[in-house]
Amino acid sequence: DAGVIQSPRHEVTEMGQEVTLRCKPISGHDYLFWYRQTMMRGLELLIYFNNNVPIDDSGMPEDRFSAKMPNASFSTLKIQPSEPRDSAVYFCASSSRPEGQPQHFGDGTRLSIL
Amino acid sequence: KQEVTQIPAALSVPEGENLVLNCSFTDSAIYNLQWFRQDPGKGLTSLLLIQSSQREQTSGRLNASLDKSSGRSTLYIAASQPGDSATYLCAVSPSNDMRFGAGTRLTVKP
Numbered sequence: 076d077a078g079v080i081q082s083p084r085h086e087v088t089e090m091g092q093e094v095t096l097r098c099k100p101i102s103g104h105d106y107l108f109w110y111r112q113t114m115m116r117g118l119e120l121l122i123y124f125n126n127n128v129p130i131d132d133s134g135m136p137e138d139r140f141s142a143k144m145p146n147a148s149f150s151t152l153k154i155q156p157s158e159p160r161d162s163a164v165y166f167c168a169s170s171s172r173p174e175g176q177p178q179h180f181g182d183g184t185r186l187s188i189l
Numbered sequence: 190k191q192e193v194t195q196i197p198a199a200l201s202v203p204e205g206e207n208l209v210l211n212c213s214f215t216d217s218a219i220y221n222l223q224w225f226r227q228d229p230g231k232g233l234t235s236l237l238l239i240q241s242s243q244r245e246q247t248s249g250r251l252n253a254s255l256d257k258s259s260g261r262s263t264l265y266i267a268a269s270q271p272g273d274s275a276t277y278l279c280a281v282s283p284s285n286d287m288r289f290g291a292g293t294r295l296t297v298k299p
Contacts, residue, residue: 079232108286108287117289118233118278118280120286120287120288131286166233168232168233176238177223178223178287179235180225180234181232182230183231183232185230
């Protein structure tokens with residue numbers, strides 16, 4: 076299996092621009108997670124989906140952030156408008172059964188907002 | 190709110206030494222606990238997962254223990270190697286999501 080695939084690997088853009096991060100989970104995994112990692116706050120869960128339905132989005136910092144999962148093989152995390160404080164590494168992870176199976180992480184998207 | 194703490198924040202040891210990384214959590218109502226490894230510029234790799242009903246898990250030179258009642262877990266690495274140098278994160282699942290510690294940055298010197 077190819078693992079969790081994220082794109083782009085790096086994104087540099089100016090504040091105010093729309094940013095879209097993409098994720099392809101491992102085939103057959105019913106759960107998909109979006110995390111953000113910063114030096115100050117560590118790794119934080121933003122939102123997770125089960126069978127393409129958002130279950131818990133309490134970690135989404137503001138209305139500027141939105142996430143969708145239109146089908147079992149694709150998810151997006153969108154920031155509009157972006158701000159410098161959104162600069163971080165964003166990870167996507169998937170799992171078949173989180174209580175008993177490990178989460179598999181992608182290599183992340185390093186986002187820099189100038 | 191579940192809080193996860195890892196001690197020490199950084200550790201440097203000579204090659205061949207056995208070592209222990211510590212993780213503590215405030216709420217014992219968890220589904221499982223996972224230990225991850227993160228290399229610079231990379232995502233997280235799951236090392237061991239201990240379900241709430243289990244006490245320990247082993248994989249090669251790694252052994253992780255879980256004491257839910259005291260809110261503690263340890264990761265034991267035997268005969269450390271330079272290739273073990275990475276950041277090790279502990280994460281607990283209060284439900285289907287996860288709460289992470291800040292990690293321990295391990296350096297194993299040749």
